[in-house]
Amino acid sequence: MKTNKIALVTGGSRGLGKNAALHIAKKGFDIIVTYRSKKEEAEAVVAEIESAGQKAAALQLDTGIVSTFNAFIDSLKTTLKEKFDADTFDFLVNNAGIDAASPFAQTTEEDFDNLFNVHFKGVYFLTQKSLPVIADGGRIINLSSGLARFSTPGYAAYASMKGAIEVFTKYLAKELGGRGIAANVVAPGIIRTDFTKAALEGHPGLDEILSKSTALGRIGMPDDIGGVIAFLCTEDARWITAQRIEASGGMFL
Numbered sequence: 001m002k003t004n005k006i007a008l009v010t011g012g013s014r015g016l017g018k019n020a021a022l023h024i025a026k027k028g029f030d031i032i033v034t035y036r037s038k039k040e041e042a043e044a045v046v047a048e049i050e051s052a053g054q055k056a057a058a059l060q061l062d063t064g065i066v067s068t069f070n071a072f073i074d075s076l077k078t079t080l081k082e083k084f085d086a087d088t089f090d091f092l093v094n095n096a097g098i099d100a101a102s103p104f105a106q107t108t109e110e111d112f113d114n115l116f117n118v119h120f121k122g123v124y125f126l127t128q129k130s131l132p133v134i135a136d137g138g139r140i141i142n143l144s145s146g147l148a149r150f151s152t153p154g155y156a157a158y159a160s161m162k163g164a165i166e167v168f169t170k171y172l173a174k175e176l177g178g179r180g181i182a183a184n185v186v187a188p189g190i191i192r193t194d195f196t197k198a199a200l201e202g203h204p205g206l207d208e209i210l211s212k213s214t215a216l217g218r219i220g221m222p223d224d225i226g227g228v229i230a231f232l233c234t235e236d237a238r239w240i241t242a243q244r245i246e247a248s249g250g251m252f253l
Contacts, residue, residue, distance in 0.1 A: 004055070006030045006080070006089040007233060010063055010126070011096030013042035015193040016143070019226035020093055025049045025056070027230050030084060032076070034061040034096065057083045063096040064117035069129045076133060088135040091233045094123045094142045094165075099195055101154040112157050119161035124168060137180040141232050142169050144187040144244065150252040162187070166244055173242035182241035186228055189248025191220040215250025224249070 007024045011017040012033025021031045022045070031049050035042035035058060042058035049056035057079050061072050080086045098118050100111045123142060134140070144166050147159035165185065172183035190196055190210055200207055200219075211218050228247045231237055 004028070004030050004084075005091065005233075006032065006084055006086060007091035007093060008032045008034070008076070008089050008130070009093040009095055010034045010061065011036070012093075013038040013045060013058070015195055016188065016191060016222055016225050017093075017095040018045050019222035020095060020229040021045055021056075021226075022048065023223075023226035023230035024091070024093075024233055025052060025054045027234055028054070029091070029233060030055040032057045032059060032079065032089065034059050034063070034072075036060070036062050036096070055084055061096075063094075063122035063126060064098075064114065066117075066121060066125045069126055072126075073129050073133065076130075080133070088133055088138075090135050090138045092127060092130055092134060092138070092140045093229060094127065094140070095229075096122070097143065097195070099199075100158065101199065102157075103154055104156040107157050115157050115161050119158065120164045120168070123165060127172065131176075134181065138182075139233055139237075140169075140172055140176070140181060140183040141229055142166075142183070142185050144185045146187055146189040146246055146248040146251050148187060149246065169244075170242045177241065182232075182238070184232055184240060184242070185244040186225065186232070187244055187246040187248070188225050189214065189220055189246070189251040191222060191225060193222060210251070213252055214248070215253055218249065220247070220249055 007029050009017050009021045012021045013035035021033050025031050046056040046058050142165050144162040147155050148162040169183050169185045225247050
């Protein structure tokens with residue numbers, strides 16, 4: 001039977017999800033990453049984790065399509081049994097995300113729905129569907145954003161979804177506390193990833209402006225976030241729940 005704790009990281013094929021998966025693996029935990037379309041990238045993450053001595057697997061999942069979640073949970077159960085000799089996993093990291101910046105007045109209903117489905121509805125129901133498979137004493141870590149604290153034009157819809165996630169996480173902590181499950185939020189500031197590449201490259205000088213607006217004087221890197229997420233999976237974080245941990249280097253203080 002299962003001898004090691006297991007983390008499920010959505011959107012783990014690249015960016016913050018990949019970095020979080022690698023950091024969690026360094027803590028000695030096994031990893032399952034999900035990917036929407038980048039199968040080869042996800043398999044490369046699995047290979048990197050396995051080369052470091054931990055077990056790992058990759059599963060396809062579009063977190064914006066709730067109707068696929070039952071089939072995903074069935075696939076997850078099969079993978080847990082066959083790959084990890086387990087019936088449950090311990091840490092759910094709801095990381096998968098999309099970007100669709102647009103001024104409030106120009107935001108389309110389609111843009112809004114896409115953001116809602118991935119960043120709130122998908123997180124809500126994937127967590128719900130996962131409840132029978134999350135071990136008692138486990139952890140749920142939801143990704144928010146500094147944009148839920150400060151306002152940057154163009155992100156009204158995205159930031160609103162993240163605000164919803166922060167409220168949702170408090171309810172998870174309250175309702176699942178009886179099972180010993182802790183639920184927390186990690187809220188990054190701007191991080192240099194594929195997710196933000198277009199914004200940074202499309203607005204010359206933005207890097208310098210944001211760096212000057214950050215107490216620690218630079219834009220964040222994935223390594224600034226992955227370790228925070230990994231910490232919340234450890235025994236040292238056992239008494240932390242219902243908290244919002246902003247890892248932004250002190251943006252817009």
